[in-house]
Amino acid sequence: MENRNLMIWIVAIVCFFVLMFVTPSIPQDQDYHNFADQRQFLGIPNTLNVISNIPFFIIGVIGLVLCYYKNFFKLSLKGELCGWTFFYIGVAAVGFGSSYYHLKPNDATLVWDRLPMTIAFTSIIAIFIIERIDERKGTYSIIPLLLVGVVSILYWRFFDDLRPYAIVQFVPCIAIPVMAIMLPPMYTHSTYWLWAAGFYLLAKVEEAADDTIYNWTYHIVSGHTLKHLCAAMVPVFLTLMLAKRDVLPERVSLLQVWKISWTKYKQNGVTTENETITYTSVPYEESRV
Template sequence: MEKRSIWAWIVAILCFIILMIVTPSIPQSQDYHNFADHRVFLGIPNMLNVVSNFPFLVIGIIGLILCYRGNYFQLSLEGELLGWTCFFIGVAAVAFGSSYYHLKPNDSRLVWDRLPMTIAFTSIIAIFVIERIDEKKGKASIIPLVMAGVVSILYWRFFDDLRPYALVQFLPCIAIPLMAILMPPMYTHSTYWLWAAGFYLLAKLEEAEDKTIYSWTHHVVSGHTLKHLAAAMVPVFLTLMLAKRSIAPERQSLLKTWKISWTNYKDSRVDVKSSNYSQIDVSIAE
């Protein structure tokens, strides 16, 4: 089993090296800093993009408190407490890093915006490994994954190349929903992972359509401000999941659960139709 893990890491590293060789570098576009909403309120520049980060602080603090409040979240697996602690610290830090960046958007401040988000992303991957693959390997991967995220930020800053950071950011977007659907969970309420992924996707769409949404809303709110609010729903749903979940009585993937539900639904439709036909036959006979 250990040999398989070593070979998996070797293959992953080789794939990353090949990707870095065959793909061109991706520099940070300076147009990224040109957001639609530049309005100043109460002397605060870009105010809505600044204050819309406040929900991250609230949910990050709530999550940290509940992590250590008499094991309220029932973190029973090895390494879970460390993983979720890193996640909620990253979430809370987003409020400060993103607000600092949006006061005066530029590359040097963008580091402090992306760093806490990267900590949250990488922690989530480790948590998923703990829950669905192997507890010890997941726990051992927390610090290396977080460090890999930090290195991806430093690489971008010093070499103006976003490829490693893009991999760290978007890999969880693909891997986590797939793992949530295909792998049997340790706990109940796995669908909350998909809700969280859906809100993150919504946030990215709103970010991409920043100026368009600002125009659609007649300059009331920009897409980037809405992006912050949608992204804040990700830790909200994960916190709700932690509060509601319990040990699953039967470890069954969401895909299998959906197949069973669909089969039961089709069978019930067949039974209803058969019952209706029987009633019609009786009426004709009479």
Template sequence: MKKRTMSAWGSAILIFIILMIVTPTIPQSQAYHNFADQRSFLGIPNFLNVISNFPFLIIGLIGLILCFYPEDYFSFSLRGEKIGWTCFYIGVAAVAFGSSYYHLHPNDATLLWDRLPMTIAFTSIMAIFVIERIDEHKGTYSIAPLLLAGLVSILYWRFFDDLRPYALVQFVPCIVIPLMAILLPPMYTHSTYWLWAAGFYLLAKVEEAADKPIYSWTHHIISGHSLKHLCAAMVPVFLTLMLAKRTVQTERISLYKTWKKGSEEERFEHSYSNVAVEETR
């Protein structure tokens, strides 16, 4: 078991090194800091981009409280789950402070404090998924290395002006988690909440890219970046609802097999309903 784990980590590190060799560096564009909505209100610069981070604090604190009180409200069944989810909610709550601090004075130095808590959330979620869907022990022991990898990706960007490691930390979970949620059998019910969370995060990235067009389309009421904060905050909202509602799955079947089974039954029922019934006399 340990040998296979070491092989997996070794393969991942090797793939990462090859990618770093064959791909060009990605410097931080200074245009990134030029957000559409730069209005001040009550003496707060970039007011909406700052206060739209407030939901992260609320849902982060709620999640932390429910992780520990009332006892076992989330009904964690596996070793390491509470540690992983605690790290996740700490990251979510810290986003409110880090992102607000960045948007008060957008520049590379303050951006570090915006991205650091996000990497805590991303890497914690990956560890949680490994715990639940692959192996309980491997997932538990991967929490610290994944958090460290996130920290290193931020420091590498800051010191070498290269976003490639951070991009991997951010986008690999966005691809891997929905796939794992669909293909791997879950231990708990309400697994579709993972897909809702992934959908809202994808929407948030679209809104971030369309910051200025959305600001123009809404007649300067709200920008895409402010909406991005609100949509991204829906990710921990859906995951918290999932934790509150889920129970241990009696029969572990992946979402893909569930959907496939449902479509086959629907086709069978449709075919059966088309069979002509001969009237008896």
């Protein structure tokens, strides 16, 4: 097991350096700061893009409080509390960092938008390792993963190269849904991870369609504003999951559950098709008057 884990880390590191050598650097596109909705209300520049970050702060604070309120989330593994604490700190900080960035969008302020998001992303990866792979290794991975996220931001800022940050941001987008499906969970309500991933994917689509959505809605709301609201649903679903879940008596992956359900569905379908209805003939005797 130790040798296999070591090989996985070696392969991952080698792949990262190969990717860095064979791909060109990705500078920050300055058009990224040119959002569709630049309206100002009550003296606040880019008002809707600023205030749409408030949900992040609210859910971040709520989650942080519930982490420490009489163990409301019933966290039972070593390192879970630390991982979820960093996650909710990152979420709450997004409320400030993203608002600060949208007041005056540029590379310097963008750092404070991306940094808390990176903290949240890397914390989630550590939490998955704790819950579904190895409790001790997951706990030890929290700080290294956070440092990797911070270094990716610093690398972009000093070298104007987004490649490390892109890996830190998009690898969790792929890894988390895959792990949620393939790896047996310790707790119930594991499908909430997929709901969270779905809303994050929707948020990325809305971000890409910023101008298009702004025109479709007749300049009522932009895609980037909707992106903030959908992305805020990610911690909402994860908080609901934490509040509802219980420890599973038997660990079965979602993939196995789906396979069993599909097998039962097919069997029931075949049974229904092959069912024959038998009628019993009752002799009729005409009554005599």
